[in-house]
Amino acid sequence: MSPTGGSGTFPAVQGPLLARIWDKSQASREARAAGVHQHREGQLCGATEGLLTVHTGDTRWAVPALHAIWIPPGQEHGIDPHGQFDGWAMLINEALCQGLPAEPCILRVSGLLMEAVKRVAGWDERTWTPDRDPLVAVIAAEIRALPDAPLGLVMPRDPRLARIAHALLRDPADRRGQAEWADWAGLSPRTLSRRFPQETGLGFQAWRQRARLLRALEHLAAGLPVTTVALECGYQTTSAFIEAFGQVFGMTPGRWRGQGGLAGQG
Incomplete structure (x- = not known):
């Protein structure tokens, strides 16, 4: 390192x-x-x-x-x-x-x-x-x-978009919608929708979903229970979190943790 x-x-x-x-x-x-x-x-x-x-x-x-x-x-x-x-x-x-x-x-x-x-x-x-x-x-x-894995999160450079991105990273459970975030950062929803994929390669909702899942990996590695991880990362139910996790990583959070040598902690 x-x-x-x-x-x-x-x-x-x-x-x-x-x-x-x-x-x-x-x-x-x-x-x-x-x-x-x-x-x-x-x-x-x-x-x-x-x-x-x-x-x-x-x-x-x-x-x-x-x-x-x-x-x-x-x-x-x-x-x-x-x-x-x-x-x-x-x-x-x-x-x-x-x-x-x-x-x-x-x-x-x-x-x-x-x-x-x-x-x-x-x-x-x-x-x-x-x-x-x-x-x-x-x-x-x-x-x-070797195949690539979808585990990167590009931060936007526009100061207004970066403000939103950092706020979402600090609190991925914040459920404000796209229009509310745009108003909070001082730009129009249309500008937010257009600029986010230009600067990050992902639309706003897809970026937020990836940010939540990458934070979820950190929590799972730390041994937090799956239900706690789901709530901390902004999912309304554990099943919704498990479904989103499976769509990206091809397995349940519990199985992922088991492959990482942390089985039995969640």
């Missing part, structure tokens, strides 16, 4: 790539020490338990268990772990990043990639031998092939 040459968790990359796996205490310590930073290598950072939130530019990302975020070389970012977090990170030499995504994105991690990360984490980074090169090629191919 920390930049090359920063806290010492990642020494300078001597070969094409370098990986680290953290337990709960290490992950929280490294995230606090790193703060907002950037490094010359590309970074793939994932969770095996719990949840990460990552900030890159105007976008807020949620990285649940079984997923990873790709951060291109030179991209400024900050990382915050949630719940009982275990995670890993891999730095990839800038020369190998050609052909990899040019923008940050969330990827669903394959079993093959996870096993490759574990193998690289056990290598001695002070030396590099040619027999490692085939695995490097496999890792690069896996990153290119």
